[in-house]
Amino acid sequence: MQNINEDTITQAVLASMAGCRDERLRRIMTSLVQYLHLFARDVELTEDEWFKAIQFLTDVGHITDDKRQEFILLSDTLGLSTLVTSQNNKKPPACTEATVFGPFFVEDAPEYDCGDDIANGAQGETCFVQGRVVGLDGSPIAGALLDVWQSDEDGFYDVQAQLQPGEAPQYRARAKLRSGPDGRFHFRSILAEAYPIPHDGPVGRMLAATGRHPWRPAHLHFMIQAPRYETLITHVFRNGDKYLDSDVVFGVRSTLIADWNRHEAGIAPDGTRMERPFYTLDYDFILNPAAATQ
Known part of the structure; x- marks a missing residue:
């Protein structure tokens, strides 16, 4: 024995x-x-430390539900999500870089046409977003499926809303869109703002205990899929945000930082007359060919 x-x-x-x-x-x-x-x-x-670790993981499991994924938050804040993403998304330098997925994606986002207002009532200053989806050689990728999602001006995603029994979710600042024949896409939404990740649970306690803040810099999420190309999961970050160098989930890449340009009241890119100042974002995505087509 x-x-x-x-x-x-x-x-x-x-x-x-x-x-x-x-x-x-x-x-x-x-x-x-x-x-x-x-x-x-x-x-x-020590045995006491081991027990506290077990209790911590138990608490992470208990607070996780279909609206809140505390295990993803834990992975994100420990840098594991970024490490795994980086290891598995090695691309040619010209390609748009990938970054963390985050816990607020949903499969059944509403479908919109290019040019639509995807905010659907989400609070924030108006922002017009446009760009192109192209391949490594600059050729347009028509019909690419873009999932887009972001928080409102108070830092909350639509899926964080507290629903009454029987109440259906109202998706806001979230959409599925298709790029046009020239690879272009455009839509109306709201200005991206910095926000704290949910920190009223065990991950928040861990951050506080280790002297860390819970903030993410302002960003807009994208997942882009197209036949014969690798799926891209990424963010575009707002230039000038004070949390760019201390993102709590370590997701920022310098190539993903872009200018949100402020405009005075006047004619918007879609021809709409705006009575208040608005913002514009122009960002192109370069996809990597799938391995079988390279």
Whole structure:
């Protein structure tokens, strides 16, 4: 009978997985066990600290629901999401860079035509967004599917709204659009503003305990899909935001920073007469061909 102690426990756990037929799973679990045990030895983890860690993860699970993904927030704030995104999205330098997905995407966003107002009542200053979706050679990508989503001026996404029993969700500042024959897209929305991630739960307590703020710089989310091209998940960040260098989820890339230009009242890009100042954003996306077509 093997004597299990602090010196033999790691090898005992690894040996117990010898029958795992999934080579990738065995590699992942082997490394996970080795590093977890190394971590516990390195910091000389106490039983009280271990219990608090279990309680923390339990709390993360309890607060997670169909509107709030605390595990994604945890991954984001520990930099793991950005690390995994970077490892898996190596592209030619000319391509638009990917960044973190975030916890507020929804599959069934409403479909709009180019030029529509996707704000749908979301509060914020008016902003007109336009750009092109192109390939590495600059050729337009027609019919690309763009998922777009953002928070309102108070920093809340539509899916964070508290609904009454039986009340259907009202999607705001969220849309699916298609690029035109020339690869162009354009829509009306609201100005992107900085906002704090949800920090009234265990992840927020972790941030406070480690002396970190919960803020994200102003940004607009995009997911772009087109046949024969790799899917792009990214943000466009608002130039000048004070949180660009301290994004709580480490998602900023210098190539993804763009100017939101302010205009006085007058004629908007879509020909609308605006009685108040408005903003414009112009940003092109360059997609990487899928591996089979390169």
